[in-house]
Amino acid sequence: WWMGITTFPRYPRALAAAQCPFRRLQCGKHLCCSRTPGLPRACCAGFSGKVTEAELQKLQTCLPGALYYKEENQIVHKAEDDAFWRPRPLEERREQAGRGALGGRRRMQQGLGGASPLPTLHSFEESVKTDGTEGAPVDAAGVTGGPAMAAPGEKTEVLGTKMWNLDRLDQRDPPLDGKYRYGTAGTTGTGNGTTIYVVDSGIKKDHQEFARWGGGASRAAYGYDFVDNDDNCDDCDGHGTHVAATAIGLTVGVAKAASVVSVRILDCEGSGTISNTVAALDWVAANHAAPAVVTLSLGIQVGSWSRVLEDAVAALVNTHGITVVVAAGNSGVDACYVAPANVPAALTVAASDLATKYNGSGAGEPDGVYKWSNSGPCIKLFAPGVNIYSACGGSSRCAVVDDAAYTYASGTSMAVPHVAGVAAVYLESYPQSTPADVSSAILGAASQGKIGADALPASTANLLLYSRVISDAAVQAASGPSG
Template sequence: MFKLNYFALLAVSLPIFAASAASPSKLLVTDSSKAVENQYIVVFNSAAKAMSKNAFKAQLAANTDSLVNKYNVTIKLRFDDVLNGVVVTADKQQLEQLLKDDNVRYIEQDQYFTLDPVMSTTAVQNNATWGLDRIDQHDLPLDNTYNYQYDGNNVTAYVIDTGIRNSHQEFGGRASSGYDFVDNDNDSSDCNGHGTHVAGTIGGSTWGVAKNVNLVGVRVLNCSGSGTYSGVISGINWVKNNAALPAVANMSLGGGASQAVDDAVNNLVSSGITTVVAAGNSNADACSFSPARAVKAITVGSTTNTDARSSFSNYGSCLDVFAPGSSITSAWYNSDNATNTISGTSMAAPHVAGVAALYLNENNSLTPAQIDSLISSRSTKNKVTNPNAGSPNELLYSLNDDNVAPQVEYRAHVAYMGWLPWVDDGATAGTTGQSRRMEASQMKLTHSTMQICYSAHVAGIGWMNPVCNGAVSGTTGQSRQMEATKVWLNNAPAGCNIEYRAHVAGNGWLGWVQNGAQAGTTGQSRQMEALQAKLTGNCN
């Protein structure tokens, strides 16, 4: 996440004008410590909505020429589409004249901003793709797999950032340069790493959500991660004018409140391009940052692999969704097979951009508003701990459960072996023929809003209290054998059943039972050694 300092609301070094001489309300006050000297973003009054694109550009050109002719200002940049305005250089006297101009809606002083220190991690990440693993299931624990129904084919993701290392093996020829607004050329190569990492999460073959999406780098930040507001708006403007639809844009950058940046982002979304932005890394209200506060953007907070809000993540009513952002591994810029593991809402946003690409692959006629709605409606609810005041408790989910049959997944804790891998749909969890006792189990459902609950009968304890959805039933580290189990579903549709059976020492596989009946034995001191389970009937 790139961070601009808050705009100061008190004393700054910009000129102050008497009300009779100019309109101070047109001058949006900025942080003078980051100001680009004598450089201003001038936004004209809105053009008529019915105006054609050519007519709009003609009017913008006329307004621009008028500024030059009247006030002798120098035009640095022209935003010919995404923002009805220009960037000018002007001294104090010229600025006072601009503020009196009836055609001017508002003026912001341009600002520099620089890369926040990367939120690094010193922990060892045994499962580097945990973020992908998390977004395809509603409940913990993770199952070490990433399932997807679509891959982003024929969708283009525009990465407004530090550029992309297009030759990286993660991209397989799908990454290309859009435009470089730092060097003003067509080569948006990355010399920082941030943009390549973001692109890898959106669409890398290993680390990516949408593994066949096209990726286009739009470079607005230099090798040090520095840039200006006007440069970012130029990048947004380029995407609006050049995007191949269907498309999504990702902006893992931002900072203090900027009306010009917000307007540009909102106009980009209005043009049909879903735009995902990072909430920020200040552990503060995201509504104080741009473009995080842009109404039409999808604003993303960060979570850890335990579903806690990341300690750095911004929060509040301007957020739309949370996504994995702590300790995320992805592509890096310094070789074609380099990777890096970093943290930030910058890492959370591209998970959402990737999912937006999947949804567009599913239905390429979806509007940005419909994508936004699907991100919310399909999200996993009420899993994020400490989301903080005003935040939606919604965690990114990548699948369309309407198109996927629910599955039961389960695993066994076995003496001297510990937890064995997750299995599903009738496979064996545990061991047979080895005389090893089963000590505990975990069970969960995927692609379902049902609950699966279960209870273990343990030697010396009896029936344990029921648990649900991935919790442990039984004991570990106590050398106590599990002897029987009961399993049932909550909120199941009529005709949907959970069937299961136990492998018991001396008896082998017992018969299948269902819906809360006992599988295994009690009162016989016979250890349960394995479990099989499956859903039957109409469980969709």
């Protein structure tokens, strides 16, 4: 079960005196009072663990009035492009989502002791197993076009067609020019000094994409593994490695000098629990190095809600000041029907596409939308999410898994790290920024009206991620007059 329990001073003493099973709960806590009528903010904590109904009754006896809601903790699963994931016909999905919306809101209003099943959690992607062709060794100078990564100034990475996504980020309109430009005369544009926490399936931290420009230790590190309860967050699925490299990879990534920390919640089969996800977010809140960004390329089933997951994401943003980027989901429905995409404080990202990305995009060509991307008013913006080329970290994705293996994947999972990387670039120049500041900068700089009208679902923001959020003029204005 996951439980929300009030934490007034008398309760810990009563708990100790009565020897309640509360002390057996294993998975951490977070503050979450925003939806509790009549209680002040930050007066409640959430706990998760294996507790029987009898033990819950004992808990309520020990702490009368303390338990104000609970959710049953079920198995969560990360699935790929198979029959399980392929959405049902559109009308059926919309009908199910509508029923779920009503049911979810009723559950949230049940109040004290009201139980509801904890929905299944999934990552949002399709992947294609590659033949194991190795990527070329990273040419550090080629990543910048010659200038040192740490030096201010515009840098240019010459791209092949594989990396159409980076090519699309740095220009307002097609045609693609085969280059990714970043940095300005006054900034490096690399996200140096920022950390992205990838709450996912782990990371292959020795992959060449996580190398430093000048050599030295990897920019990828392990945080905590909530699957095996240790600090070895190696990736045996590959989803987390792909996401992390798109965010910070030396050649395939957006923020090429940022660091990444893996917080593992999905096992080798892509399964996990929402309680572990909440515990992972709590771990980030307690252990993060600022400035920080969190990626959540995952979610739960359409029409289901998890109050604990929504509260945990909101607390990370509002209480701890960490920008959280969330996948919209891949069911082709309103993202407001999916948690945590429905959390207002998060940056919820849908996936875009470019039809002619591999054969010469035309001037003024509109961008499209990934065929299964969720949409609707909870979407903040779009980012590339189709056939994204990035590091391979799992044997189900490439025939050879080593530090130079690459593969393709599609979905809103893949759109998330593009936004996280741009957030890291912004935080490099403005490290004291709040999540609201980061969101405002990214949305304010985004390219408007680039998604084709025939592809854009109703009530969805027509904003496409633009990577060059930092300008010399803005940096100079923020730092004040020189001399």
